Amino acid sequence: GGGRGCVTLCGAQIRDLLDAKHNVLFDCDGVIWNGETAVTGAPEVVSLLKQRGKRVFFVTNNCTRPRENYVQKFSRLGFTDVAEEEIFSSAYCSAAYLRDVARLQGKVYVIGCGGVLKELRDAGVPVAEEEDAEPGASIYNCPLDPDVKAVLVGYDENFTFMKLAKACCYLRSSECLFLATDPDPWHPLRGGRVTPGSGSLTAALETASSRKATVIGKPSRFMFDCISSQFGLDPAHSLMIGDRLETDVLFGSNCGLATVLTLTGVSTLQEAFAFRDSQEPQQKHCAPDYVVESVADILQALEE
Numbered sequence: 455g456g457g458r459g460c461v462t463l464c465g466a467q468i469r470d471l472l473d474a475k476h477n478v479l480f481d482c483d484g485v486i487w488n489g490e491t492a493v494t495g496a497p498e499v500v501s502l503l504k505q506r507g508k509r510v511f512f513v514t515n516n517c518t519r520p521r522e523n524y525v526q527k528f529s530r531l532g533f534t535d536v537a538e539e540e541i542f543s544s545a546y547c548s549a550a551y552l553r554d555v556a557r558l559q560g561k562v563y564v565i566g567c568g569g570v571l572k573e574l575r576d577a578g579v580p581v582a583e584e585e586d587a588e589p590g591a592s593i594y595n596c597p598l599d600p601d602v603k604a605v606l607v608g609y610d611e612n613f614t615f616m617k618l619a620k621a622c623c624y625l626r627s628s629e630c631l632f633l634a635t636d637p638d639p640w641h642p643l644r645g646g647r648v649t650p651g652s653g654s655l656t657a658a659l660e661t662a663s664s665r666k667a668t669v670i671g672k673p674s675r676f677m678f679d680c681i682s683s684q685f686g687l688d689p690a691h692s693l694m695i696g697d698r699l700e701t702d703v704l705f706g707s708n709c710g711l712a713t714v715l716t717l718t719g720v721s722t723l724q725e726a727f728a729f730r731d732s733q734e735p736q737q738k739h740c741a742p743d744y745v746v747e748s749v750a751d752i753l754q755a756l757e758e
């Protein structure tokens with residue numbers, strides 16, 4: 455909450471901010487790591503915050519891994535004391551939503567990847583089997599499962615026209631739920647390349663179905679509700695640290711958290727100022743309260 459002032463913090467101010475907060479929510483990619491490389495100092499920051507009695511959570515829109523796989527990634531990158539229960543991904547939360555909120559009676563048709571399928575299986579949510587494309591299979595004769603009562607779209611490197619066509623058929627029924635793991639438009643890859651995100655696949659299906667997906671991941675409140683229902687967080691004592699203004703910072707604003715933008719990822723300080731100075735009230739919610747170069751600045755502040 456507060457001023458959304460994009461205030462660049464230095465040592466003592468970072469310490470004061472952390473003194474006032476009990477819970478720290480970290481976005482993952484662009485904040486604590488970039489791909490397979492930890493951001494310098496990030497593992498130490500996480501450990502130090504925990505030593506100081508803070509509760510630490512990880513909130514990622516990356517749906518490609520199940521939770522147990524994230525635990526391995528954390529440890530591989532030098533984060534030694536992160537527990538599975540502290541990791542909230544859009545895949546885990548999508549499965550929780552289908553089980554606990556939608557209470558799905560039927561199957562979900564998934565455009566997505568292994569992480570989503572594993573979380574759905576762990577949550578006991580039935581998934582419509584995707585049969586291998588038969589020779590001669592077409593949009594006219596591919597089988598449709600009458601038990602499908604939801605479509606869930608996430609990041610899918612094997613996205614096809616056939617999957618889009620099937621999902622579109624399921625969504626003709628107004629009783630069929632339409633969910634998206636996250637709205638991310640694209641992600642940076644090594645070497646200056648990018649990959650299209652779940653949001654781009656969701657947009658294709660939204661156009662094809664003339665419907666709007668319910669987004670589970672950031673900036674939707676649901677991920678915070680998910681954490682809160684298990685750990686009972688007070689928004690006033692919680693801090694969200696992220697690198698993408700339209701997802702991480704908006705998520706923090708939507709949930710009533712103080713927000714910090716780090717400049718080790720996607721969004722720039724100029725973009726933050728542009729949101730802050732915008733005339734559109736909606737856009738202002740994408741402006742962070744605070745800015746730091748890197749989470750490493752927190753380390754310095756705590757060690758001073």
Ligand code: PLP
Nearest residue numbers: 481482483514515516517609641
């Ligand atoms: N989804 C995919 C497929 C990604 O590759 C990434 C980042 O690498 C993300 C989402 C964004 O993850 P985060 O919310 O941790 O920044």
Ligand code: CA
Nearest residue numbers: 481483484697
């Ligand atoms: Ca990020």
